[in-house]
Amino acid sequence: MSIIALSRISKSFGDKTVLHGVDLEVGEGEMVGLIGASGSGKSTLIRMICGLERMDRGTAGRIALFDKETQKDGRFSEHCEGLRREVGVIFQQFNLISRLSLLTNVLAGRLGRIPRWRGTTGLFPQSDKVKALRALERVGLIDQAHQRASTLSGGQQQRGAIARVLTQEARLILADEPIASLDPASAKLVMSTLRQINRLDKTTVIVSLHQIDHAFEHCDRIIALKDGRVLHNGPTGGISPDDIADLYGVEAGSLDLVKARPAKPTGRPAYPGNGLAPQDDLAARVAVSV
Numbered sequence: 196m197s198i199i200a201l202s203r204i205s206k207s208f209g210d211k212t213v214l215h216g217v218d219l220e221v222g223e224g225e226m227v228g229l230i231g232a233s234g235s236g237k238s239t240l241i242r243m244i245c246g247l248e249r250m251d252r253g254t255a256g257r258i259a260l261f262d263k264e265t266q267k268d269g270r271f272s273e274h275c276e277g278l279r280r281e282v283g284v285i286f287q288q289f290n291l292i293s294r295l296s297l298l299t300n301v302l303a304g305r306l307g308r309i310p311r312w313r314g315t316t317g318l319f320p321q322s323d324k325v326k327a328l329r330a331l332e333r334v335g336l337i338d339q340a341h342q343r344a345s346t347l348s349g350g351q352q353q354r355g356a357i358a359r360v361l362t363q364e365a366r367l368i369l370a371d372e373p374i375a376s377l378d379p380a381s382a383k384l385v386m387s388t389l390r391q392i393n394r395l396d397k398t399t400v401i402v403s404l405h406q407i408d409h410a411f412e413h414c415d416r417i418i419a420l421k422d423g424r425v426l427h428n429g430p431t432g433g434i435s436p437d438d439i440a441d442l443y444g445v446e447a448g449s450l451d452l453v454k455a456r457p458a459k460p461t462g463r464p465a466y467p468g469n470g471l472a473p474q475d476d477l478a479a480r481v482a483v484s485v
């Protein structure tokens with residue numbers, strides 16, 4: 196199944212065109228790094244894929260997710276809203292509600308999947324609370340479940356945001372510069388968490404990154420944008436120092452990144468006891484109100 200299919204996607208803001216007829220296909224279970232200099236169109240492309248942005252009209256462009264059309268020639272299709280529920284989006288700024296507990300934030304991942312009255316009254320079904328706690332356990336934050344989001348570190352908040360998309364049971368994760376605000380150790384942990392979800396759950400992940408060594412280490416495929424056009428689209432190992440130099444407008448000899456290569460799967464979880472806590476144990480924990 197095709198997870199993402201884009202054809203002839205163009206986007207302009209005023210008289211400035213930031214995406215020029217982009218074509219892309221992403222398949223099930225891929226982990227794709229989206230790289231490119233600042234302003235090359237990475238965020239716009241991600242916003243387009245998740246239905247937050249309309250393409251230009253009159254271009255015959257088309258976007259489909261999971262083989263269903265979300266927009267065509269600048270018009271959203273009837274499937275768009277339903278398909279958005281299947282897409283988990285992670286932003287650089289975490290987007291947790293700071294005064295609420297981490298668990299409540301993570302439960303928000305269920306909002307598109309429960310009746311509205313439950314969401315507005317905060318009466319999440321027990322099964323959803325178990326899902327949220329399992330997600331927190333997978334990202335190594337079970338002990339922080341009842342902590343206010345504002346008291347968590349940046350790395351913890353970003354892993355909280357990942358737990359939220361796990362709770363959403365997203366089939367596609369779009370992460371827009373998820374590690375840009377993090378220290379190196381937290382960045383590594385966030386990237387290995389995304390990679391592990393991709394490997395264990397076969398969730399498709401697209402991650403835009405400024406730190407290209409992380410893209411080299413964790414992604415199977417690199418899509419490189421330059422001035423709104425795809426400059427490179429292929430296996431991570433196939434991108435050359437010259438490609439990178441061209442992308443960022445630097446001398447190839449000044450780059451020290453080719454030593455970074457895709458990591459081999461280890462099968463090791465990022466956290467001890469990760470992900471598979473006994474259901475009973477988790478059910479007991481949800482007795483605490485959220």
Ligand SMILES: Nc1ncnc2c1ncn2[C@@H]1O[C@H](COP(=O)(O)OP(=O)(O)OP(=O)(O)O)[C@@H](O)[C@H]1O
Nearest residue numbers: 208209213231232233234235236237238239240405
């Ligand atoms: N809502 C908007 N209105 C006007 N211009 C916009 C808007 N959104 C993006 N742009 C412009 O589109 C271009 C591409 O922006 P985009 O954020 O997609 O790039 P990016 O590759 O994600 O950059 P960065 O890595 O710095 O986040 C930039 O020139 C930006 O100023």
